[in-house]
Amino acid sequence: MIIGSIRDGIVIDHIPAGRGMELYSYLKLGRLDCEVALIKNAESGKRGKKDIIKIGAPIDINLDILGYIDTGITVNIIRDGQRAEKIHPALPETIVHLIKCKNPRCITSCEQELPHVFRLTDREHGVYRCMYCDTKAEK
Amino acid sequence: MKTRGLIDIAEMTTEELDAMMDVALDIVENPAKYAESCKGKKLATLFYEPSTRTRMSFESAMLDLGGSVIGFSDAQSSSVSKGESVADTARTVECFVDVIAMRHPKEGAPLVAQMNVGIPVINAGDGGHNHPTQTLTDLFTIKRELGHLDNLVIGCCGDLKFGRTVHSLVTAMSRYPGVRFVFISPEELRIPEHVRSEVLDAHNIPYVETTSLEDVMPELDILYMTRVQRERFFNEADYLRLRDSYILTPDKLVTAKKEMRILHPLPRVNEISVAVDEDPRAAYFRQVRNGKFIRMALFLKLLGIEVK
Numbered sequence: 001m002i003i004g005s006i007r008d009g010i011v012i013d014h015i016p017a018g019r020g021m022e023l024y025s026y027l028k029l030g031r032l033d034c035e036v037a038l039i040k041n042a043e044s045g046k047r048g049k050k051d052i053i054k055i056g057a058p059i060d061i062n063l064d065i066l067g068y069i070d071t072g073i074t075v076n077i078i079r080d081g082q083r084a085e086k087i088h089p090a091l092p093e094t095i096v097h098l099i100k101c102k103n104p105r106c107i108t109s110c111e112q113e114l115p116h117v118f119r120l121t122d123r124e125h126g127v128y129r130c131m132y133c134d135t136k137a138e139k
Numbered sequence: 140m141k142t143r144g145l146i147d148i149a150e151m152t153t154e155e156l157d158a159m160m161d162v163a164l165d166i167v168e169n170p171a172k173y174a175e176s177c178k179g180k181k182l183a184t185l186f187y188e189p190s191t192r193t194r195m196s197f198e199s200a201m202l203d204l205g206g207s208v209i210g211f212s213d214a215q216s217s218s219v220s221k222g223e224s225v226a227d228t229a230r231t232v233e234c235f236v237d238v239i240a241m242r243h244p245k246e247g248a249p250l251v252a253q254m255n256v257g258i259p260v261i262n263a264g265d266g267g268h269n270h271p272t273q274t275l276t277d278l279f280t281i282k283r284e285l286g287h288l289d290n291l292v293i294g295c296c297g298d299l300k301f302g303r304t305v306h307s308l309v310t311a312m313s314r315y316p317g318v319r320f321v322f323i324s325p326e327e328l329r330i331p332e333h334v335r336s337e338v339l340d341a342h343n344i345p346y347v348e349t350t351s352l353e354d355v356m357p358e359l360d361i362l363y364m365t366r367v368q369r370e371r372f373f374n375e376a377d378y379l380r381l382r383d384s385y386i387l388t389p390d391k392l393v394t395a396k397k398e399m400r401i402l403h404p405l406p407r408v409n410e411i412s413v414a415v416d417e418d419p420r421a422a423y424f425r426q427v428r429n430g431k432f433i434r435m436a437l438f439l440k441l442l443g444i445e446v447k
């Protein structure tokens with residue numbers, strides 16, 4: 001399969017295989033007017049299989065979301081057909097509005113306007129907990 | 140996260156805890172010195188679910204400091220029943236008072252209140268989540284009864300799975316050196332995995348789990364009793380079979396240390412036989428009294444009042 005190369009845009013590489021679609025919706029890429037390609041199950045030397053997303057415009061990417069999904073993801077910023085920058089997203093300290101607290105006893109379950117905020121409580125194991133009720137986020 | 144009030148006991152450093160307990164001890168010894176220390180200050184008790192003893196403890200603590208109290212004791216009698224958000228209620232009440240104590244059935248509600256006001260908010264129990272002033276009460280009681288919080292064998296007995304007071308006590312005590320835990324419960328109500336891995340194992344705190352209270356009684360310095368509730372069991376037969384093994388009676392205390400102390404967050408149903416009340420080791424009613432003193436010390440700390 002051949003995907004056209006990008007002049008100015010972003011390649012999100014080394015997405016764990018099978019999670020590209022999830023990332024696509026988290027990043028709301030469906031709303032973009034530019035070219036977007038989601039490649040599933042691409043061969044990857046080091047990790048077996050991977051997903052890749054190519055975006056044909058230099059948009060702002062929420063790196064926190066990428067770091068939360070997998071810190072092995074790389075973001076390549078392409079300018080004039082060349083890789084201008086390579087970014088390794090880190091685990092974010094807080095995640096706002098991305099994951100919802102599933103605890104029915106949590107205050108967020110009855111007050112819909114509260115922001116859903118998760119905090120990194122264990123960097124080593126990548127554990128996030130709801131700011132309000134300390135419920136662990138399910139990956 | 141550090142807040143202006145007290146939402147989670149983990150916000151407090153050991154130094155802050157110790158300093159507060161010193162103030163509480165001074166209040167016990169010199170109550171007159173503190174009788175006017177909160178004069179002109181007002182507490183709001185916002186209780187979205189009834190908890191009479193906790194509310195009365197907060198209110199009498201403020202009254203004994205010379206302050207005054209307003210509030211509501213269940214959601215039905217307040218604007219909350221009209222669907223007002225916690226944030227709006229807190230902002231409104233902030234206009235009237237200097238400190239808020241909030242009890243709410245939903246976890247995290249007091250934090251939401253604190254995030255919306257500039258005055259201190261005290262979590263007076265948010266569902267099954269946190270109840271930091273109960274933990275303060277427990278620590279202060281152990282300190283008063285035994286003189287220290289380190290190098291103790293603490294037995295926790297009953298419903299250790301759902302009993303939040305036990306989880307908080309374990310978390311809070313894990314900061315003191317030489318503490319060891321003995322968990323006594325039916326198999327169905329063992330201490331949860333997350334408390335074992337994230338608190339006990341993470342801090343290398345020794346503990347044992349057992350189903351027999353009698354076996355471990357001689358080693359305990361503290362016996363923290365909790366209720367085994369009928370609704371935690373799938374069937375009545377299991378409940379009835381297990382219930383009696385976790386009821387404290389004078390004959391089970393025969394092998395206990397003379398200096399051992401029995402604590403209970405109250406209310407008690409039948410897990411401690413009334414005959415135990417006369418035993419000098421029964422500290423649970425003194426614990427209630429201590430709850431008022433430590434809440435007095437907490438008000439002084441949060442309001443920045445120093446009594447010379």
Ligand SMILES: [Zn+2]
Nearest residue numbers: 101106130133
């Ligand atoms: Zn939550």
